[in-house]
Amino acid sequence: MERLIVSGGKRLSGSVKISGAKNAVLPIIAASLLGTTTSRLEEIPALEDVGTISEVLGHLGVAVSKEEEGTLIVDSAGLSCCEAPYELVRKMRASFLVMGPLLARAGQARISLPGGCAIGTRPIDLHLKGFEALGAEIVLGHGYIEARTKQRLKGARIYLDFPSVGATENIMMAASLAEGQTILENPAEEPEIVDLANYLNTMGARIRGAGTNVIRIEGVKELKGTTHAVIPDRIEAGTYMVAAAITGGDVWLESALSEHLKPVTAKLKEAGVTIEEKIDGVMVRGTASVKAVDVKTLPYPGFPTDMQSQFMTLMTVANGTSVITETVFENRFMHVDELKRMGASIKIEGRSAIVEGVPKLTGCPVKATDLRAGAALVLAGLVADGKTEISCIHHIDRGYEDIVGKLTNLGADIVRVG
Numbered sequence: 001m002e003r004l005i006v007s008g009g010k011r012l013s014g015s016v017k018i019s020g021a022k023n024a025v026l027p028i029i030a031a032s033l034l035g036t037t038t039s040r041l042e043e044i045p046a047l048e049d050v051g052t053i054s055e056v057l058g059h060l061g062v063a064v065s066k067e068e069e070g071t072l073i074v075d076s077a078g079l080s081c082c083e084a085p086y087e088l089v090r091k092m093r094a095s096f097l098v099m100g101p102l103l104a105r106a107g108q109a110r111i112s113l114p115g116g117c118a119i120g121t122r123p124i125d126l127h128l129k130g131f132e133a134l135g136a137e138i139v140l141g142h143g144y145i146e147a148r149t150k151q152r153l154k155g156a157r158i159y160l161d162f163p164s165v166g167a168t169e170n171i172m173m174a175a176s177l178a179e180g181q182t183i184l185e186n187p188a189e190e191p192e193i194v195d196l197a198n199y200l201n202t203m204g205a206r207i208r209g210a211g212t213n214v215i216r217i218e219g220v221k222e223l224k225g226t227t228h229a230v231i232p233d234r235i236e237a238g239t240y241m242v243a244a245a246i247t248g249g250d251v252w253l254e255s256a257l258s259e260h261l262k263p264v265t266a267k268l269k270e271a272g273v274t275i276e277e278k279i280d281g282v283m284v285r286g287t288a289s290v291k292a293v294d295v296k297t298l299p300y301p302g303f304p305t306d307m308q309s310q311f312m313t314l315m316t317v318a319n320g321t322s323v324i325t326e327t328v329f330e331n332r333f334m335h336v337d338e339l340k341r342m343g344a345s346i347k348i349e350g351r352s353a354i355v356e357g358v359p360k361l362t363g364c365p366v367k368a369t370d371l372r373a374g375a376a377l378v379l380a381g382l383v384a385d386g387k388t389e390i391s392c393i394h395h396i397d398r399g400y401e402d403i404v405g406k407l408t409n410l411g412a413d414i415v416r417v418g
Ligand SMILES: CC(=O)N[C@H]1[C@@H](OP(=O)(O)OP(=O)(O)OC[C@H]2O[C@@H](n3ccc(=O)[nH]c3=O)[C@H](O)[C@@H]2O)O[C@H](CO)[C@@H](O)[C@@H]1O
Pocket: 022, 023, 024, 026, 093, 094, 120, 121, 122, 123, 124, 125, 126, 127, 128, 162, 163, 164, 165, 166, 167, 188, 305, 306, 328, 329, 330
């Protein structure tokens, strides 16, 4: 089994190029199913998840090929199957994002229920409520969700009880080919929603308001493939910002978009980190003494849940006590016990973690329980005394392109073994 071995104590400096966003690229690849001609997608990160969604599309009869490094060509002309099997959906929940496009283009979809995962139960009721409102009939059986419509989907007014990212994306994709107007109220406002809407609009869709609290979609009859470059990954950028902060380093994040990083930047500044926002990237300068600050995760533009564990790692070595509250997922504190094994002082009280800063962490064998928990352990390893050996790193490979190469370039001592 592969592991990462991090020897702590190196101050990071230099420049790191931020890759295309995992959470934008996955729905965008799924949306390519809606096009009757080929799409060319650029700034595609080399991630396990990109491989998985490409496999899902391949299973549906769609040709996905790599033209050159960082570019994918998706040709949906050969769409021949409407089923996403358990083996693939189980690997990556975002596979469920093919349901909206399949339903809109082929009138049917059969997708394995994703089930829960390490960070929570993660239901899909809001996706299904949206599809039903658009006229689909939904049947659940044998672990699969089947959605069907005899006629073209029909636009509707849909209110989301919670601004779910995936439900917003799935409904937006389905409504793009529906008859008439869909008004989506209380949708997610994440930058990845805007990137998907921009992609769909260049394919010929008519979507207005993505990134605000009401999205209006005027259905069209056909969408065509197009060329699109994916936005930079704000969570990868945030992770390297914490890496700079925790090692007291100086790191330039090439291509990071500061507008997408506001909540992370604000909290890091509060903690005493110096951040300069430039047009082509972000400069981060650490401080000798990080201040403890409280954080509460919320849907965008609130503090991202995908940065909670990394920020917690920073707080484990801060001066003072911080309270980190997770409101988006009910079970996203799996990294806490691992951080405690490294010497962190953390107490969980309901949805909050009370983190009392300690002078130092110490390296030991730890396990990545999910993607961001894994990232948090890498960050902890960067400052811990001695060696930190991280197992189950397939979680980290889902969402961080070449993390070993990028950190090594910045001066970290990190190797992949096994
Ligand atoms: C591939 C991708 O983009 N993943 C991101 C996406 O996940 P994902 O799209 O799964 O996250 P959602 O925004 O849907 O989930 C947020 C909350 O809503 C709940 N919920 C969601 C759907 C539903 O039908 N019913 C329901 O109750 C979930 O259980 C969770 O508690 O947004 C999350 C929240 O920013 C991020 O952490 C993930 O990295």
